[in-house]
Amino acid sequence: MSPSLEAASDEKVHHADPEVVSVTQENVYRPEVDTSGVKERRLMWKIDLHTVPWLAFLYFLNSLDRGNIGNAKLYGLETSLNITDKQYLIALTVFFFPYALFELPSNLVLKQLRPSRWLAFIMFVWGMSTTLQGVAHNYGGLVALRVILGLAEAGLYPGIVYYLSCWYKRTELGTRVAFFFTSATIAGAFSGFLAVAIHKMDGIGGKPGWAWVFILEGLFTVCCAVATYFILSDFPDTAKFLSETERVWVIRKLRADMKFSASGEKFKVTYVKQALLDWKTWLAMGIYMGFDGPLFAFSLFTPTIINQLGYTSTAANLLSVPVYVWACIVTVIVGILGDRLGKRAAINLALFTTGLAGYIILIASKNAALSYFAVYLAAASIYPTVPNSVAWVSSNVEGSYKRGAVLAMAIGWGNINGAVSSNIYRAVDEPWYRMGHGIVLAYIAIGWLSSLAYYFLLRRENARREAGERDEVIDGVDNKFAHEENGHFESVEKAREEKGDEWSGFRYSL
Template sequence: MRRMDWRTVPWLALLYFLNFLDRGNVGNAKLYGFTTDLHITDTQYLIALTVFFFPYAVFELPSNIVLKRLRPSRWLAFIMFVWGVTMTMHGVIKNYAGLVGLRVLLGLAEAGLYPGIVYYLSCWYKRSELGTRVALFFTSATIAGAFSGFLAVAINKMDGIGGKPGWAWIFIIEGLFTVVCALVTPFILQDFPDTAKFISEPERVWVIRRLQADMKFSAGGESFKWKYVKQSLTDWKTWLASIDGPLFAFSLFTPTIINELGYTSTDANLLSVPVYVWGCIVTVIVGFVGDRYGKRAGINLILFGTGLVGYIILIASTNPALSYFAVYLAVAAWVSSNVEGSYKRSATLAMAIGWGNINGAVSSNIYRAVDKPWYRMGHGVVLAYIAIGWLSSLAFYFFLKRENARRDAGERDEVIVGVDNKHADEKNGTYESVEHARMDKGDEWSGFRYSL
């Protein structure tokens, strides 16, 4: 297990670190004259941020399907290479049109990474182990948020070198490092348990069997069928799990919000660091507690509640120190565990995350220059998102709990040939064996129980 951890989580964390760093560094560059030098208005800047999210949302589903059908190590490396080159080009653009084109391409290339990683990990770990691993790799996003402030301050000191401003070097250096990591990824990242070279054959059998015992039968191999995608698109869980707009508003505008409270550009970038450090600590704790006790609904509700308090303070406050404290509360927020079948899980993750990313298009337009320094409209919209997220989590919990109760009562039992079962109903399907029912129905199988 430790060897699995070392061969999967650290490199995935690095990839997501670069993903988040490259996506959000435009906020740091803005503080150093990026928009001024390119003669970009506030409205144009918001539009450029917005166009990123449409290809980002649309391409997540096909990307996850391609990742499963091809090799994850190669596919993730390919999309990394594309976005690394795109990020580097941010440093040489001359006008608004160039920025819009690059943001569209960046959204297209970055789309597949996050849902791809979560799906990939779900093919290695049991449901009771997944939360901690996802939390560990996701902390790289909070670390990126913290590190981007330090990095922007340091790289900006290159202002004038090669005739380029400091903000250009932020894009160029960070983009080139992503390209280098993309080139070595195929040699570092293993694919699925049934093909991984770092485990022996007995270990491979052990890994696959323990996943099968955890109802993740697909780790042993599953043929692609379009019905799995259809199952995902018609599953209510896919659509109820799509509230993550606040993440993008937070990452893109935190330096600007702090800057407008009266701090200099450098101080604003540096003051964003402890906010993300706190987020990193909370993320690890949440992942560990979720796996240890399995009460993900309660954790979700507590975290959304904390976010509500944070943004209420941000809306009500006219005190810079109090507003800065509220940002800590705001940063402090279970679908893959409740979707069975490799392809359905990959499609559901992509759809849930992708639909949520369309919310990012909204959140990119709510922090307007005319609302500075307190940005109450932006905070109010994010507050509404968090409130919807709280209600969605509550509904998710009650619906899953009710479905588990129906399955315990036998209401979902299939007809199994040769097995006498008074609860069996033909409307739930007729199968040659329990294994056939399990393979065909995934998380809709009567023996599957949702984690709460």
């Protein structure tokens, strides 16, 4: 180990008790606070209960309101609004442009305005947009409301991921992301049941059943938006449900896990610039592209695909339920394994391989039962890959603003591919939709290749840091490996603060 790393070695050890980091060091957060009485397991349960369940519920509503147009389509939305299949696809497409482009600014605003305020506001807007889709009278109105829906929903997913990364260690994040993301699979399953139930209101108030799907689900989101302002806590250093001692303990724990900015960080444009110039950002965008394109195609068209295999509209909605239940189970299992094993690259490659197999079967199959089985393979690939990739990417970016920017860029680029995948299942290609399945297959291949490159480049960079090639010049530290081109700093702490994950002592997780 090079001398600069030795000087900071006790700062990098991942201890069960973050206070094990010596209180004689200047970098210890609030050294005057005694946290020896904090019980870790009890405190983590407390944090979990105040963050994960409500965030999962919000994402459930997000997924429900984004995808319910697929259920409404089966009950006559196109006929009632007198729109063609092409116009329907355009209405799906326009959602994704604001959905992708607004994610980066949304994450920066979230940090400034606090999660409780910002997430409640965007929820209110998308809830109203969903509700108004139920009273739309024409194609233009539907398109306008889908644009507003995309603009408002853009901030939730990257905001939640960023928010959780500010609360949990790298070895804790995957399980929490998996649990919150399973709400998307539950939404997929529940939307089928809900659409069948709500459709029974057909004719009430002069509204068709598909309209009530939008109205009732949208109004419920609006009510939950108001509740979010009062329920959701903000960041660890200001969380009211924690005592002062608990807040200090959490921040020390995060700093011991190389999350140096855990106690607060002032915004600098340079953090966004670092995100733009970092090669990891661009490979992360490839990984997200590999699962987000398939994700949106899957969630929007699963009922339609099953319907075209020979099942009625109601049966298609109901047969989509067990697919999502299976996806939910696999996502939770993979999330837990990812945190315990830490082999996120291997997990990603295995999941993408499963997806490749599923879509190859869908392309080749002319049997409804075999195609339905392949849908399960696809679900078991796409949904678990999301939280595993999120945890992997976020754990390799240090600095709260940089991490927020990287996540927003990766998620935004992934989401904009939904504009492509929402147009690939055309009515002219039914019932086997081979063109659509082929394009999804290409997306998954991109994700597989990007994951492989990300792994090998991270491993190479870790090896260079172990060899001292990235060591900075630190005042007062005699280090024969130090290079001026790596930076000159007055202390190790300053190097950590300025360079984030580019600091020579930072190690990437594989």
